[in-house]
Amino acid sequence: MIDHTHDPRAQSWVDGAAGHPDFPVQNLPLGVFSHKNGDTAPRIATAIGDHVVDLAGLAADGALPAGLATALAQPTLNALFRLAEADRVALRHALFALLSSERCRLKVTPHLYPAADVVLHLPFAIGDYTDFYVGIHHATAIGKLFRPDNPLLPNYKHVPIGYHGRASSVRVSGTQVVRPWGQLKAPDADAPVHAPCRRLDHELELGLWIAGDNDLGAPVPIGTAWERIGGLCLLNDWSARDIQAWEYQPLGPFLAKNFATTVSPWVITAQALAPFRTAPQPRPAGDPQPLPYLREEGEGALAITLETTLRTAAMRAAGLPPHRLSHGNSHAAMYWTPAQIVAHHASNGCDLHAGDLLGTGTLSGPTPESAGSLMELSQGGKVPLPLPCGESRTFLEDGDELALHARAERDGFATIGFGPCVGQIMPARQPWA
Amino acid sequence: MIDHTHDPRAQSWVDGAAGHPDFPVQNLPLGVFSHKNGDTAPRIATAIGDHVVDLAGLAADGALPAGLATALAQPTLNALFRLAEADRVALRHALFALLSSERCRLKVTPHLYPAADVVLHLPFAIGDYTDFYVGIHHATAIGKLFRPDNPLLPNYKHVPIGYHGRASSVRVSGTQVVRPWGQLKAPDADAPVHAPCRRLDHELELGLWIAGDNDLGAPVPIGTAWERIGGLCLLNDWSARDIQAWEYQPLGPFLAKNFATTVSPWVITAQALAPFRTAPQPRPAGDPQPLPYLREEGEGALAITLETTLRTAAMRAAGLPPHRLSHGNSHAAMYWTPAQIVAHHASNGCDLHAGDLLGTGTLSGPTPESAGSLMELSQGGKVPLPLPCGESRTFLEDGDELALHARAERDGFATIGFGPCVGQIMPARQPWA
Missing domain, CATH: 2.30.30.230 (Fumarylacetoacetase, N-terminal domain)
Structure with a gap:
């Protein structure tokens, strides 16, 4: 179109x-x-x-x-x-x-x-928010940190892995993010402590805004799944890595994620993005073909340039511009396409409604400089990233302003941008004083 | 009160x-x-x-x-x-x-x-639905089936484990439940198939309906958490065990659960339940004490009698009444109290709102006859349960009508009931014919 x-x-x-x-x-x-x-x-x-x-x-x-x-x-x-x-x-x-x-x-x-x-x-009253995990380089890198022996689980190349997130705590770009408290347990400690998160991270994602409605019990065929994507936004799935590591088994991330999720305010419509659709990257030799309900023809993928920037309080005081943390492209990152995400979500009859939000999962590319989280950029917190002003970071500190950016670019077409998705980290509150 | x-x-x-x-x-x-x-x-x-x-x-x-x-x-x-x-x-x-x-x-x-x-x-427009896992006998029994070497994970006695569920597919008692399709993979198969669920199960839970609102960033202290519980219902967390086994790692259950959740229609108010509050069971010797933000004084627990019944199509045709599958009590089943569930959920600043629904998780008691799911009652599908009419079940079959029942009983008080929470299984549809 x-x-x-x-x-x-x-x-x-x-x-x-x-x-x-x-x-x-x-x-x-x-x-x-x-x-x-x-x-x-x-x-x-x-x-x-x-x-x-x-x-x-x-x-x-x-x-x-x-x-x-x-x-x-x-x-x-x-x-x-x-x-x-x-x-x-x-x-x-x-x-x-x-x-x-x-x-x-x-x-x-x-x-x-x-x-x-x-x-x-916030552009929609969000009914349900689901977060997927289709960034295969991210899944592999994070998998290595949590499960060194078993980074990419056997289901990954068959199932577009996803889980439900919290709709109530999704906020629009510019909303401050308060550092959460949580249960933290050091690997060598006998018991957890209750304390402010020490490993606060961002996750660079695209968000899919659902259009239309399907009744409960009525799956969405892959051939019409693109019609259910009204538009896209940037999404920052703020993550408390220390809370996550202790709580996530066996039912998945919970308090490590639901204290805040930030989205960019403008819905970049499916119509505006039509010229930037392209064929998915061929699956590597040896990878399984998708099951028929996920088999998509044609230009199912999107080529969107992604960037993450960080500006600390010291940088602001010194009048320095934001510092680029990473840059990459959605096309290289996504193992599953937007239509496969939607078709899978509804394949058991789950009802999706206009204004539902689906995150792609962190869109890290195959190279270190395209990683979509500090967890990856700092190699699990082991290698601090140097910043201007002589600072460095493994995870986010109070006052840090983290911004996501996205642009759709293609020869012969005008470049269009998403507008930034920004959040500034505020100190933890002492809620039980 | x-x-x-x-x-x-x-x-x-x-x-x-x-x-x-x-x-x-x-x-x-x-x-x-x-x-x-x-x-x-x-x-x-x-x-x-x-x-x-x-x-x-x-x-x-x-x-x-x-x-x-x-x-x-x-x-x-x-x-x-x-x-x-x-x-x-x-x-x-x-x-x-x-x-x-x-x-x-x-x-x-x-x-x-x-x-x-x-x-x-449905009594509320549900904002967010969260499901917990506070039934320790259930967590142990299911853990044994999924992870024989590691049934109860190390975090269980420190963290009231929970995860987000799907709000859009919660339905009121009496709504038919269509058997879902999903990816199923036999342990010895090379690849999954896409087929109707073969191991469809119920989960007997209580639901907590949230009253009032807390802002994002404002935790709920344990001392006031009971005020946030407006009332209770019965909740059936229908579960496709075969879909669950294949999809649930690493981010938790998704399509195995979100095809339907059934609640009883009447909100049994916190005020009506006041006489049935009681002290929690003492923690077994050696169990850790809750962290301070979860330490609750007084009568934080609820003693509610629970029962599950099944009526098959053959039993209906023969004019037979429903058959009792299990009976137990919430007091024996819950390792964490309702207030601990609420305080934990909001402890990172997550905002909870009037009409949010929190499931307790399956409330199986310590004995086999009080198990809250067929997965437990049939020992993972290995031991069929005999039924009237010469039938038997490991998991639910089309036409089966599963009902949950609950009553609050105490000497010197009138017994009050929840009214049934019922769902009938309908055959899978052929959506991609």
């Missing part, structure tokens, strides 16, 4: 939008904002350059397809993503026309606001 | 309520119903004997505390359980007066309906 909304020559009349690294007119992401001053009720928007456009306002003026007005007047995107894909395609086309055609300037301008004047919110 | 609403001599004027095994006037559970005919919008109710009372109707008549009218007019219990505990105490007292005092008969009668004429719904 590559059409004129992907024409790289198209430019928006909005100041600063042409050549914008994240939000040129070819992107048109969807999100929810409110004004910092004045009316603070959340409203649906798109981003264009360094501005946002109030879509509820545009719809009320009759400038958008009439059938979308009710969904666009909601405080979340859930209703809009419950509609048919054709409705979101129609919205994209209408927005593209309004923002690329100079003669629409007067119609749009009353609903255009500088991004600096608004606050962005 | 034992008051006159627990007086065993009290009786309701409603026909059949006096001596009712589940719903005498001392119970006063809360739920959501709609009429089978006529107005089918969901409304909040209590149960009394074989009747339900429409609380929205009573409130609209001014017969209940005025401050509750808005919460009682909702289609779920979430708003009511977001209020202070004192509000629900006031509601209990008002209902007790209305239903025990003959002179209130005229006031209540217009809102009284035979249970046979109504449908019961």
Whole structure:
């Protein structure tokens, strides 16, 4: 589905939008904002350059397809993503026309606001949040640390491994992350202690926002699974490695993860990402073929450039920019595609609903510099990473600001970005003082 | 908090309520119903004997505390359980007066309906569902089957083990359960097959319904954790043992569980259960003491009688009643108390909200006849259980109707029951035909 909304020559009349690294007119992401001053009720928007456009306002003026007005007047995107894909395609086309055609300037301008004047919110009321584990290089590297003798378990190349996470503690980029307390047990200690986490980590993931609904008992065939992906975001699955190591057997991570999960605010739609779909990497010789319910034809994979940056309190004080921790690409990292993730999740009849969030799992590439967590970058905390200002890190310290970045790039197409996914670590609180 | 609403001599004027095994006037559970005919919008109710009372109707008549009218007019219990505990105490007292005092008969009668004429719904819009694993005899027995050398892991007696489950697929008692498909791998097979589950099981659990809200980053101290338990239900954590065995490492059960979870419709309130609280069983000599954030004083445990029954299609055809599979007591089964479960869940700052559901984990007692799953009762599928009609079972077969039952009993108090938690197994569908 590559059409004129992907024409790289198209430019928006909005100041600063042409050549914008994240939000040129070819992107048109969807999100929810409110004004910092004045009316603070959340409203649906798109981003264009360094501005946002109030879509509820545009719809009320009759400038958008009439059938979308009710969904666009909601405080979340859930209703809009419950509609048919054709409705979101129609919205994209209408927005593209309004923002690329100079003669629409007067119609749009009353609903255009500088991004600096608004606050962005979580785009959906999240029903369920599931986290997968499709980054095979991450699974291998972490597996080596937790199970040196058995890094990649026998099910990995047959099953898109996933588990349920906590929906209530998902927050939008910019929300501070309080260092959690937990049970920590050193390998040589007799008993655990209850103390603030000492091995606080990030995990670089993509998030899939589900569109549409399937009833309980009605699986999603692999051939239609892409239609259930409304769009993508960046997702930081903050992880307390010391809590995780002690609690995770036999039922998986729990308090090590559910104190916070951060997502980027803009939904980069499946339509905007269409040009960046590509064939999955061939499975290495000897790997099993997927079972039929997971067998996908065509361009099921996504090539998205990923980057992680860190800025410490000392760096901020010295006026230094963020430091790049890692850079890689989703294509090299993912053993299973987005459609395989969705089809597997629903293969037992599990019902997925618009606004559900599915994390891919940490997207580390095959090389050390593309690792998506400090656990990998510091080799389990054994090798500190040097930083500017003479500092170093094995895990995150209070005041650290960790940011994830993503861009879709391809020759002949305008680059589109996700906008950052940021969180700053705050000191643990003394809750039982 | 034992008051006159627990007086065993009290009786309701409603026909059949006096001596009712589940719903005498001392119970006063809360739920959501709609009429089978006529107005089918969901409304909040209590149960009394074989009747339900429409609380929205009573409130609209001014017969209940005025401050509750808005919460009682909702289609779920979430708003009511977001209020202070004192509000629900006031509601209990008002209902007790209305239903025990003959002179209130005229006031209540217009809102009284035979249970046979109504449908019961899920009582809450569930935000997040978490399942714990506090049944130590179950954990030991299952551990033996999955890890013969290592049944109870070293963290078990320090950490109330839990993991996140799927909120979207929780259904109310009576909803049919479709046998799920999944990846199954025999121990001696080279690769898994995709097929309908062959080892479908139940798990007998209690569910805790959360009341109130704590902000992200604000743990719940153990001393106030009981206030966060709005009430209890029965919970059947249907489990596909063959899917589970293959998928569960390293991140825990996923598709083996999230195809369906069934809860009983009535919320047995914390107030109704107050007389049945008791001191936890002393920890066996040599067991570690809980860390301070889990150290609880007083009557933290609950003594609730539990029972599981099975009725096959052949038994129904022969007019036979359900067959008892197991019977036990929550007190003997639970290594951690409800307050310890809540305090642990929020100990890292995880936010819990009114309407969240926390399963206890399977509540098997120390003896074979009190096992809460077929996996235990059939010793991992090796010893079939004889049934009436000459049948036997290792795991559930299509047409089987599995029911959980619970009662709170104590000398000097009226027995109160939970009402059944029932599900019937339906054949797998051929979704990819």
